[in-house]
Amino acid sequence: MKMKYKTVLLLGLGMTLGLGIAKAENPASDSVAEEAKQSTATETAEYHYIPSEENLQAREHFRDQKFGIFLHWGLYSMLAQGEWYMNRGIDHEEYRKLAGGFYPSRFDAAEWVSAIKASGAKYICFTTRHHEGFSMWDTEFSDYNIVDATPFKRDVLKELAEECQKQGVGLHLYYSHLDWDREDYYPLGRTGRGTGRDHHGEWASYYAFMNHQIRELLTEYGPIGAIWFDGWWDHDQDSNFDWQLPEQYQMVHELQPACLIGNNHHQVPFEGEDIQIFERDLPGENTAGLSGQDISSLPLETCQTMNGMWGYKIADQDYKDTRTLIHYLVRAAGRNANLLLNIGPQPDGELPALALERLKEIGEWMEVYGSTLYGTRGGEVSPRDWGVMTRKGDKRYVHVLDLPDKGLFVPVTGMKVKRAKEFASGKPVRFKQDKEGVWLLFGKVPEEVDYVIELEIQ
Numbered sequence: 001m002k003m004k005y006k007t008v009l010l011l012g013l014g015m016t017l018g019l020g021i022a023k024a025e026n027p028a029s030d031s032v033a034e035e036a037k038q039s040t041a042t043e044t045a046e047y048h049y050i051p052s053e054e055n056l057q058a059r060e061h062f063r064d065q066k067f068g069i070f071l072h073w074g075l076y077s078m079l080a081q082g083e084w085y086m087n088r089g090i091d092h093e094e095y096r097k098l099a100g101g102f103y104p105s106r107f108d109a110a111e112w113v114s115a116i117k118a119s120g121a122k123y124i125c126f127t128t129r130h131h132e133g134f135s136m137w138d139t140e141f142s143d144y145n146i147v148d149a150t151p152f153k154r155d156v157l158k159e160l161a162e163e164c165q166k167q168g169v170g171l172h173l174y175y176s177h178l179d180w181d182r183e184d185y186y187p188l189g190r191t192g193r194g195t196g197r198d199h200h201g202e203w204a205s206y207y208a209f210m211n212h213q214i215r216e217l218l219t220e221y222g223p224i225g226a227i228w229f230d231g232w233w234d235h236d237q238d239s240n241f242d243w244q245l246p247e248q249y250q251m252v253h254e255l256q257p258a259c260l261i262g263n264n265h266h267q268v269p270f271e272g273e274d275i276q277i278f279e280r281d282l283p284g285e286n287t288a289g290l291s292g293q294d295i296s297s298l299p300l301e302t303c304q305t306m307n308g309m310w311g312y313k314i315a316d317q318d319y320k321d322t323r324t325l326i327h328y329l330v331r332a333a334g335r336n337a338n339l340l341l342n343i344g345p346q347p348d349g350e351l352p353a354l355a356l357e358r359l360k361e362i363g364e365w366m367e368v369y370g371s372t373l374y375g376t377r378g379g380e381v382s383p384r385d386w387g388v389m390t391r392k393g394d395k396r397y398v399h400v401l402d403l404p405d406k407g408l409f410v411p412v413t414g415m416k417v418k419r420a421k422e423f424a425s426g427k428p429v430r431f432k433q434d435k436e437g438v439w440l441l442f443g444k445v446p447e448e449v450d451y452v453i454e455l456e457i458q
């Protein structure tokens with residue numbers, strides 16, 4: 001059954017990607033690579049992406065959501081050393097044997113999604129296939145997947161998708177462009193060189209494989225909020241390399257127009273992308289060295305770890321405290337960005353206890369303060385050391401995160417403040433306004449995680 005699909009893989013490529021009937025009618029061609037390359041060259045030159053109405057609406061919805069949870073889960077979770085362990089020169093044939101022992105007996109999609117939903121997060125982003133090359137769903141296009149290659153035999157993605165639907169949580173899918181296992185991921189990139197791939201296949205077959213998988217993900221798992229690509233940087237040192245993204249992006253947009261495309265390439269967004277992704281930094285900051293790129297006008301998202309690693313790492317119990325995580329979320333919102341906060345589920349299928357604790361505490365905070373973030377946009381005053389501003393309708397929220405003083409000057413101009421109050425208690429806050437801005441007088445040094453002042457604007 002599965003083999004049958006593999007034989008049509010290459011033949012289907014032309015049709016799948018809308019590369020033109022002539023190519024689809026010529027299945028005998030054995031130089032698919034050549035063909036694909038030529039068509040990319042033409043199509044890239046002509047390609048101009050015009051997002052559909054559904055897509056534009058989905059972007060606004062995405063901006064409103066503000067908070068998502070990233071889940072890095074794969075065979076690497078069993079090794080408990082993070083998701084990059086294979087890159088330490090582990091032979092890919094040996095690595096594949098992990099699948100035979102993968103039995104996450106405690107996995108319960110309903111528990112994951114409930115805990116995530118209770119944190120106030122509006123979507124999850126699940127690693128369907130990470131750099132290790134293992135597919136975490138029942139794919140027809142490789143037997144190296146959670147249903148066919150493990151004793152667990154359950155399609156965890158299907159279970160998650162159903163649970164997300166049921167609980168009203170959005171589902172985004174991480175998909176690695178690079179692959180440390182397959183021989184047709186060739187030429188090799190700058191990572192995964194030590195995994196023992198002595199032979200190599202054809203890029204065209206790998207490209208077709210990816211597109212078939214992506215099509216499957218977008219047709220068998222209900223509405224997908226976003227595809228989160230990663231790995232482009234594997235070829236950032238060979239400028240001739242062509243990932244053939246335009247056709248792939250086109251396919252995604254045709255299959256699900258509302259599905260947003262993001263790519264963790266650490267560049268300004270490419271044609272066809274709908275969101276801009278930052279890694280381990282707030283937009284405009286570059287402490288981790290991955291975020292020097294300009295900020296575009298697309299919806300923004302930044303991903304961050306709760307501890308230090310994306311995939312489960314047994315020795316890393318160094319979780320950021322709840323206050324720090326909330327500050328990150330608020331500072332992201334003030335910069336018009338969503339926070340995609342990561343959890344690395346355990347090999348047994350449970351979310352780590354410390355992660356659950358953080359989710360719960362963030363949720364308690366969101367219960368009270370969520371509406372000062374959801375549906376807002378960054379305020380007129382740019383982010384400051386003391387905190388940020390968000391806005392919605394005639395409300396402005398001043399988020400005071402770090403202030404050693406009993407009062408604060410906020411340089412809002414061009415608007416008249418009618419009322420100021422503590423958001424949580426509703427108690428009025430004294431203020432004085434002149435043409436330079438507004439003085440907020442608290443009468444105390446704020447100690448709250450986030451001292452939110454609501455301004456009503458005339």
Ligand code: GLC
Pocket residue numbers: 072083084230231264279303310
């Ligand atoms: C990097 C890492 C990858 C991780 C991703 C998440 O690209 O290579 O392991 O999944 O960041 O942001």
